[in-house]
Amino acid sequence: MGMTMTQKILAAHAGLDSVQPGQLIEAKLDMVLGNDVTTPVAVNVFDAAGFTSIFDKDKICIALDHYTPCKDIKSAQLCKTARDFARRFHIKHFYDVGQVGIEHALLPEKGIVAPGELIIGADSHTCTYGALGAFSTGVGSTDMAAGMASGENWFRVPSAIKVELTGKLRPWVSGKDVILHLIGLIGVDGALYKSLEFTGPGVAELSMDDRFTIANMAIEAGGKNGIFPVDEKTVEYVTGRVDRPWTKFEADPDAEYERTVTINLDELESTVALPHLPSNTKLAREVAGMPIDQVVIGSCTNGRISDLRAAASILEGRKVAPGIRCIVIPATQQIYMQCIEEGLTQTFVEAGCAVSTPTCGPCLGGHMGCMCEGERAVTTTNRNFVGRMGHTKSEVVLASPAVAAASAVKGCIATPDEL
Numbered sequence: 001m002g003m004t005m006t007q008k009i010l011a012a013h014a015g016l017d018s019v020q021p022g023q024l025i026e027a028k029l030d031m032v033l034g035n036d037v038t039t040p041v042a043v044n045v046f047d048a049a050g051f052t053s054i055f056d057k058d059k060i061c062i063a064l065d066h067y068t069p070c071k072d073i074k075s076a077q078l079c080k081t082a083r084d085f086a087r088r089f090h091i092k093h094f095y096d097v098g099q100v101g102i103e104h105a106l107l108p109e110k111g112i113v114a115p116g117e118l119i120i121g122a123d124s125h126t127c128t129y130g131a132l133g134a135f136s137t138g139v140g141s142t143d144m145a146a147g148m149a150s151g152e153n154w155f156r157v158p159s160a161i162k163v164e165l166t167g168k169l170r171p172w173v174s175g176k177d178v179i180l181h182l183i184g185l186i187g188v189d190g191a192l193y194k195s196l197e198f199t200g201p202g203v204a205e206l207s208m209d210d211r212f213t214i215a216n217m218a219i220e221a222g223g224k225n226g227i228f229p230v231d232e233k234t235v236e237y238v239t240g241r242v243d244r245p246w247t248k249f250e251a252d253p254d255a256e257y258e259r260t261v262t263i264n265l266d267e268l269e270s271t272v273a274l275p276h277l278p279s280n281t282k283l284a285r286e287v288a289g290m291p292i293d294q295v296v297i298g299s300c301t302n303g304r305i306s307d308l309r310a311a312a313s314i315l316e317g318r319k320v321a322p323g324i325r326c327i328v329i330p331a332t333q334q335i336y337m338q339c340i341e342e343g344l345t346q347t348f349v350e351a352g353c354a355v356s357t358p359t360c361g362p363c364l365g366g367h368m369g370c371m372c373e374g375e376r377a378v379t380t381t382n383r384n385f386v387g388r389m390g391h392t393k394s395e396v397v398l399a400s401p402a403v404a405a406a407s408a409v410k411g412c413i414a415t416p417d418e419l
Contacts, residue, residue: 002252004160005227006195009135009249013118021159021256029059031113032147033121035103035360036064040081041141042122046148054089055151061093061112062086063103066360068096071367101332101358104128104216104300109332111241115230116249120147125300125382127218130227131211133234133248137225158224160195161186162257165202167266172416174310175210176302176380176400178263179217180271184281185261192222194258197251202265203228208237209306216301217382220278270415272378273398276386284403284415294377295320295408296389297401298329298356299363302380305330305338307401312344314405314416320352321411327369329356353408365389378407 003011003018011019013027034042039062054060062082067075079096086094093112095101104125107113115133119126122144129136139153147153163182183190196218198211206214211228218226228234230248238246270284297303297311308330320326328348330336336358339345348355362369363381371377371390376397379389384396397413406414 001256002254004195004197004251004255004257005133005229005249006135006160006197006225007157009116009118010155010157019157021157023157024154025157026152026154027118029120029147029151029153030117031059031061031119032144033061033103033107033119033123033126034082034144035062035066035123036068036075036079036082037066038122038141038144039085040078042144042148043081043085045142045145049145051149054148057090058092059151060091060148061107062091063095063100063106064097065100065102065358066364067366068100068359069357099333101335102300102303102360105304105331105335108132108212109241109334111238111243114238114242114244114246115234116247120144120153124219125216127223127225128212128216128300130215130218130225131208132238133228133230135225135227138219156193158193158195160197160257161191162260163196163198164200164260164262165198165265166200166262167202167264168205169265169268172402173268173270174400174402175206175213177268177271178210178265179214180273180278180281180398181268182261182263183217183221183278184271186221188220188277188279189222191218193224196221196223196226197257198226198228202263204231205265207306208233209304212304213301217278220382270400270403272403272413273384275384275395275397278382278384278398284399284413287413288415288418290413291376292324292378292407292412293375294369294371295324295326295404296329296362296369296377296379296381297327297404298331299360299381300331301382302401303329303331303335305335307380308335308339308344311401311405312347314402314419315351315353315409316347318351318409320408324408324411326353326408327356327362328353329368330358332358362389378404378413380404
């Protein structure tokens with residue numbers, strides 16, 4: 001029986017010729033990731049277990065991105081715990097205020113993850129790196145601790161769903177619309193502990209930023225991971241970033257999939273997810289006019305330079321509507337600098353936006369954009385669960401950067417075509 005991309009990567013890292021769905025394996029890790037929320041828990045587990053060494057100081061990454069710059073005493077203590085651990089073991093990839101970016105934008109940007117690698121992270125959106133043709137998945141802090149100590153973790157080999165993409169995206173339609181459409185089709189548990197493997201001629205029409213966005217939200221369909229084939233765009237992206245050999249894996253022609261979902265990119269429109277599930281999707285034009293209070297443009301899903309360019313192109317020469325708060329968060333320091341150099345930051349400020357240093361803050365209701373009772377936000381983040389961005393009686397609408405920016409200008413849910 002043939003293997004999928006994911007199964008081939010897992011087999012290679014387990015030292016096996018082949019693996020089958022449902023099989024339990026122990027596999028070697030290429031990178032272990034944590035942040036300021038999850039690393040302190042892992043450190044406590046690490047110390048309680050009596051571990052005194054890490055497997056490789058170059059294969060652990062700690063990014064203090066969730067509550068930084070620290071919003072209160074508790075977050076400051078969490079960061080100190082992570083900071084002290086990084087210093088104790090001389091961890092190479094440690095990113096603090098001034099150098100940090102939102103982890104799932106930062107690691108690809110710096111070449112810390114590469115095609116064919118196996119990455120775990122104590123953050124559910126670690127599946128982002130599947131855009132590069134890697135197997136990456138989120139784990140708990142206990143698994144992070146074990147991974148830091150041993151360089152290995154156990155996995156149950158997932159079965160797979162093939163997502164075949166055809167056609168080409170229309171103007172203002174992006175990877176965010178693709179993944180929201182898919183989640184709307186299959187539901188938040190439609191890919192539960194499965195690999196979402198993206199294939200078809202439409203893949204070549206997607207930018208790397210589109211692919212990062214789509215892979216990032218595989219978890220919102222319950223997926224163990226999302227993964228894209230390694231093509232010319234992938235190679236171009238990693239060239240000059242990754243300084244070590246990497247391996248390209250391809251699915252076998254006779255690989256088995258539980259089902260195939262076909263999406264014609266030509267037919268997609270701007271899509272939003274209404275409260276309180278990512279699967280509660282509607283075409284943006286169907287809910288245009290819904291009142292809002294806040295817009296957030298950023299996050300590990302949509303804080304990359306192409307996202308901010310799209311938002312700025314809509315905001316240029318326009319103003320955020322009265323009574324609307326619009327918060328823009330470049331995902332990394334490099335992206336922040338690009339925004340300054342390209343004049344995007346000036347566009348945002350002149351439009352009436354607040355521009356923040358890189359942080360996950362508002363996505364999880366941490367800081368830089370919490371909502372109170374009765375408020376509604378349009379946001380380019382990845383989750384819209386009850387209480388996700390603040391009060392349990394606030395609401396989150398997920399959208400692309402283009403729809404978010406248009407909504408900020410109109411003061412309600414809107415599409416770019418309405419401006």
